[in-house]
């Protein structure tokens with residue numbers, strides 16, 4: 439499965455056999471245990487438990503303010519959790535985690551607002567991580583960058599600056615930037631919410647292709663067509679809690695909780 | 709009817725806008741500037757004439773530079789200018805390095821670092837530059853074995869570091885939070901994020917105020933003449949004490965400061981426009 443991801447997934451993983459052995463033991467790549475997150479007195483996450491296995495595609499949905507962003511930001515420690523445990527690839531994230539950066543290299547993140555580096559060209563956006571963080575040579579990094587630009591269908595934009603691209607193109611560059619780090623998991627935080635409607639599909643298409651290539655993905659999105667197509671499991675959150683986890687077939691036709699049904703009725707109406 | 713009422717109101721704000729634009733326009737500011745300067749010079753000249761001042765402008769060029777058989781040679785004022793530029797340049801370099809350090813300390817989130825930076829800022833900002841100079845020259849100088857030149861450069865550097873650090877801090881803070889998050893999420897260290905992502909973007913915000921601060925440094929460097937460092941202002945004073953050409957020399961010295969600072973500003977706007985294009 440990992441071969442189909444394209445080039446160089448061995449990068450930074452000298453211990454690939456170990457990775458396979460680990461698949462056999464079926465240790466989840468992301469393990470979240472009894473996670474709480476407080477912002478001062480406000481509890482944004484309440485006792486979250488979730489395991490994500492290699493190759494799985496999880497779609498998280500729920501009303502605005504329900505803690506979806508907070509949850510996935512805890513996975514690469516852009517937010518520090520208040521209680522409970524988060525493991526990435528067996529490494530627990532905490533203040534003592536010596537190399538949080540090593541973990542972050544394994545976990546790609548795509549933001550709602552793209553967050554491209556505006557002072558760098560598209561190609562430089564893609565190569566800066568591999569060159570500075572992975573210590574790759576510039577020619578190798580550029581070759582890899584062009585490969586991933588190709589995969590997100592904008593090979594011709596390499597020398598432009600982000601501001602010269604449409605929103606959909608920018609988000610695809612952001613996806614390529616993450617992929618250039620050869621992560622084992624990709625997190626998406628409402629990647630299409632900031633886009634004009636006519637650009638949503640070009641981004642979703644790229645995400646579907648990525649899912650089909652076997653990438654482990656956790657996507658916060660309200661694009662239910664996409665969710666139906668790729669999700670292995672749907673997660674519904676409300677008020678900081680996971681209310682329901684179910685395969686899409688069951689989730690969309692017969693959700694267990696009334697709140698989830700209400701939410702689906704609301705967003706599927708449109 | 710409706711069209712008529714619509715027609716009546718808009719012109720007013722529009723005219724005010726063009727007036728404001730006119731006043732903001734470069735050519736008008738230059739013209740006003742020249743007019744005011746001319747009025748001042750004229751008043752001074754007539755006043756001087758009334759005093760019976762003996763103008764000897766012909767003696768001034770020799771103090772700037774001379775062209776002899778040996779070729780081009782700088783005069784006393786010329787060397788004074790070089791000294792002032794060197795002094796300001798070194799001081800500003802210190803101000804930049806120290807200012808960056810103080811800004812990073814304040815932004816570091818470290819309690820001790822933040823406190824140290826804050827105390828530094830409050831102390832420096834609340835002491836007059838002249839007193840700070842006396843402190844450096846008469847107190848710190850003997851203690852640390854600083855000469856008048858060293859004490860002056862350090863004093864100016866420290867004084868301007870306070871403002872420079874605020875410029876850095878504002879510039880760094882004006883870069884969107886998402887840039888930090890994107891840099892972290894690809895595994896960059898804090899230092900890498902600063903160097904490759906944050907600082908390059910904040911330069912755009914920092915360049916104009918930094919230029920202003922460089923101009924201020926050049927101007928405030930004149931103060932070190934009180935402890936006898938040989939620079940433009942000191943040279944001017946020395947020449948006057950020998951020749952009594954006070955009007956000519958002070959006009960000349962002032963004009964030189966003016967030319968230098970205007971050149972710095974022009975260079976900065978050139979840099980800015982280049983940066984804007986490449987972005």
Ligand SMILES: Nc1ncnc2c1ncn2[C@@H]1O[C@H](COP(=O)(O)OP(=O)(O)O)[C@@H](O)[C@H]1O
Pocket residue numbers: 477480482500501502503504505506507508509
């Ligand atoms: N930095 C923060 N400080 C305080 N409260 C926050 C912060 N970030 C998020 N919250 C709160 O936490 C809750 C969950 O936010 P978020 O995870 O962004 O929700 P979602 O992504 O599902 O819309 C919201 O009520 C939000 O106001």
Ligand SMILES: [Mg+2]
Pocket residue numbers: 506507508627628
């Ligand atoms: Mg969100």
